Amino acid sequence: MNDAIIAVDKVTKSYGGVVANDAVSLTVPRGRITGLIGPNGSGKTTLFNSIVGYHPIDSGSIRLDGQEISQLKGQEIARLGLLRTFQTTRIYGKMDCIQNMLISVPHREDRYSDMFSRASGKVAEHADHLLAFVGLYEKRHLRAGSLSFGQQKLLEFAMALMNEPTVLLLDEPTAGINPTLINGLLDRLKRANSELGITLFIIEHNMRAIMNIASKIYCMAHGEMLAEGEPGEIQRDQRVIDAYLGEN
Amino acid sequence: MNLLSRQNLPFALILVVGIAAPFLFPDYMNEIAILWLMIVFASTWDILGGQMGYNSLGNIVFFGAGMYICAIIQIGLFYDVGMYTSGARTTHIVFTSSQYFTGFAIGLVVAGIGAAAIAIIAGWIVFGLRGPYFAIGTLGLAVASGELMASWDWVGAASGISMPVFPGGPGVQRLFFYFLLFVLAFAVLLFVRWLYSTNFGLALNAIRDDEEKAEAMGLHTLRYKRTAWALSAVFLGIAGAIFGNMNGFIEPRDIAFPVATFNLFMVVMVLLGGKGTLWGPVIGAVIFHTVKEVTWTYFLGWQFIALGVLIVVTIVYFQQGVAGWLMEQFPDRFKPRTAVTREREPALGSRLAPHPEGAE
Numbered sequence: 046m047n048d049a050i051i052a053v054d055k056v057t058k059s060y061g062g063v064v065a066n067d068a069v070s071l072t073v074p075r076g077r078i079t080g081l082i083g084p085n086g087s088g089k090t091t092l093f094n095s096i097v098g099y100h101p102i103d104s105g106s107i108r109l110d111g112q113e114i115s116q117l118k119g120q121e122i123a124r125l126g127l128l129r130t131f132q133t134t135r136i137y138g139k140m141d142c143i144q145n146m147l148i149s150v151p152h153r154e155d156r157y158s159d160m161f162s163r164a165s166g167k168v169a170e171h172a173d174h175l176l177a178f179v180g181l182y183e184k185r186h187l188r189a190g191s192l193s194f195g196q197q198k199l200l201e202f203a204m205a206l207m208n209e210p211t212v213l214l215l216d217e218p219t220a221g222i223n224p225t226l227i228n229g230l231l232d233r234l235k236r237a238n239s240e241l242g243i244t245l246f247i248i249e250h251n252m253r254a255i256m257n258i259a260s261k262i263y264c265m266a267h268g269e270m271l272a273e274g275e276p277g278e279i280q281r282d283q284r285v286i287d288a289y290l291g292e293n
Numbered sequence: 294m295n296l297l298s299r300q301n302l303p304f305a306l307i308l309v310v311g312i313a314a315p316f317l318f319p320d321y322m323n324e325i326a327i328l329w330l331m332i333v334f335a336s337t338w339d340i341l342g343g344q345m346g347y348n349s350l351g352n353i354v355f356f357g358a359g360m361y362i363c364a365i366i367q368i369g370l371f372y373d374v375g376m377y378t379s380g381a382r383t384t385h386i387v388f389t390s391s392q393y394f395t396g397f398a399i400g401l402v403v404a405g406i407g408a409a410a411i412a413i414i415a416g417w418i419v420f421g422l423r424g425p426y427f428a429i430g431t432l433g434l435a436v437a438s439g440e441l442m443a444s445w446d447w448v449g450a451a452s453g454i455s456m457p458v459f460p461g462g463p464g465v466q467r468l469f470f471y472f473l474l475f476v477l478a479f480a481v482l483l484f485v486r487w488l489y490s491t492n493f494g495l496a497l498n499a500i501r502d503d504e505e506k507a508e509a510m511g512l513h514t515l516r517y518k519r520t521a522w523a524l525s526a527v528f529l530g531i532a533g534a535i536f537g538n539m540n541g542f543i544e545p546r547d548i549a550f551p552v553a554t555f556n557l558f559m560v561v562m563v564l565l566g567g568k569g570t571l572w573g574p575v576i577g578a579v580i581f582h583t584v585k586e587v588t589w590t591y592f593l594g595w596q597f598i599a600l601g602v603l604i605v606v607t608i609v610y611f612q613q614g615v616a617g618w619l620m621e622q623f624p625d626r627f628k629p630r631t632a633v634t635r636e637r638e639p640a641l642g643s644r645l646a647p648h649p650e651g652a653e
Contacts, residue, residue, distance in 0.1 A: 123511030137502035148495040152511040
């Protein structure tokens with residue numbers, strides 16, 4: 046059990062008559078970077094939403110570090126240290142970058158009195174530090190809503206790091222980012238993993254990117270788990286190639 | 294700590310104006326007292342409506358609840374409430390000075406606590422609602438509260454309660470209630486300034502900007518929402534208790550739970566002044582109350598039409614309000630407020646040094 050930090054077992058989720066996830070199983074190894082690929086509409090984001098408690102699942106089990114979380118609410122799961130970023134970037138648009146960071150501190154042990162406390166100098170310094178890490182330090186006083194889409198993605202990533210998660214689920218982190226900046230982002234993802242020890246589970250359409258950083262890849266198609274393996278195996282897998290070329 | 298810094302200057306100004314006004318303009322003392330009440334209304338409404346993005350149309354519930362709770366305490370401490378409010382009562386009841394002030398003091402405290410308790414209980418129900426559904430749900434609470442009190446005989450039902458008479462001359466009475474409302478308004482302003490400088494302010498803004506994101510980040514959103522409403526309720530409950538005694542007579546529909554006047558004024562004043570700011574609600578309250586009093590005095594009969602025009606113009610053409618407009622015109626004068634400002638970049642350790650390429 047020690048090896049898998051997330052264990053998804055036969056999770057099924059349907060919207061009305063459409064089965065978005067059909068008995069999907071996977072494990073995310075602790076401390077590594079795991080990728081999830083698959084054509085549009087194959088059920089990747091639905092699976093993410095199931096894991097983070099965004100919607101209830103129909104059947105199956107999801108465990109975080111051995112603890113069953115499929116019945117918990119999203120906020121409770123987030124407080125356990127399992128965090129997600131959104132495909133359509135979500136930040137607090139009317140607040141400036143520093144405020145976005147300061148309210149993203151972990152809420153694991155919040156007491157009622159903490160509602161009325163102020164960010165300590167240490168927390169503020171950590172926020173500055175992470176903003177510098179994603180390259181937004183110069184823009185820290187700007188309203189988050191006025192940043193470009195790519196910068197908002199970086200801010201959302203920094204906010205997630207501020208929350209000190211043990212596992213971070215990223216939904217298409219490179220989508221919509223200027224190609225010249227993708228390398229920088231991938232490098233930051235790798236360093237969040239290696240230096241902060243955060244387990245990453247990433248949905249990605251950019252094959253070159255995900256093959257580069259992930260040590261294990263899952264491929265979904267039509268709501269089912271199609272294949273799993275190391276990047277090299279997945280790239281050679283005929284089923285994966287067929288799914289992407291529309292053979293199925 | 295400079296007491297006359299730029300941030301404290303408005304407070305010093307208000308303190309001077311508030312203390313001097315009843316002696317400079319004794320004829321307008323009641324109107325100015327109501328202005329302080331309006332500032333309490335606007336500033337407490339803005340906690341939810343402006344800072345948190347939840348448009349409540351039911352805040353008047355706490356005002357009316359505070360008014361009735363205080364009345365029941367003031368009477369019930371010394372007499373039987375059912376007997377006191379009975380239409381068949383023929384004896385004249387006089388409260389002594391000490392009875393009046395003891396009852397009133399205890400009543401004020403219980404009114405604040407009781408209103409907050411109602412907010413916490415009602416919050417369980419209505420905070421499942423979002424957007425326009427929250428507005429309608431809270432409006433339902435306000436209407437229902439008025440109707441409930443109007444059918445409850447023990448508290449006088451629709452014919453209301455004659456409050457204990459103030460043990461002093463009319464001049465002292467006016468000054469007494471003027472200063473109570475002024476102190477309350479001043480306390481509210483100090484309180485919200487402090488509140489918005491803590492994590493609470495950040496959390497309210499986060500809920501306003503993207504509540505789902507805040508939930509996904511693990512924020513205790515429901516806890517913040519209920520506490521925010523309860524804090525507004527404390528001040529509104531106390532305001533209701535003061536206003537009921539100032540008025541001398543309370544009844545459910547037009548004084549305690551006036552859905553179409555005070556309840557609506559809260560929203561209009563905040564929109565007019567600029568929601569989500571510290572001073573916007575105050576500016577809105579001053580403009581609104583002045584326009585209202587002037588039209589009442591000089592255009593009697595047209596006053597509600599004039600107010601209606603003001604409301605429509607505000608909502609259609611001037612949603613950002615006075616404060617929002619000023620911030621658009623003079624952005625440099627309103628630098629973003631942040632917890633810590635440093636001129637130099639933070640010293641970076643070996644961990645997570647900034648990427649050499651930087652961002653865009």
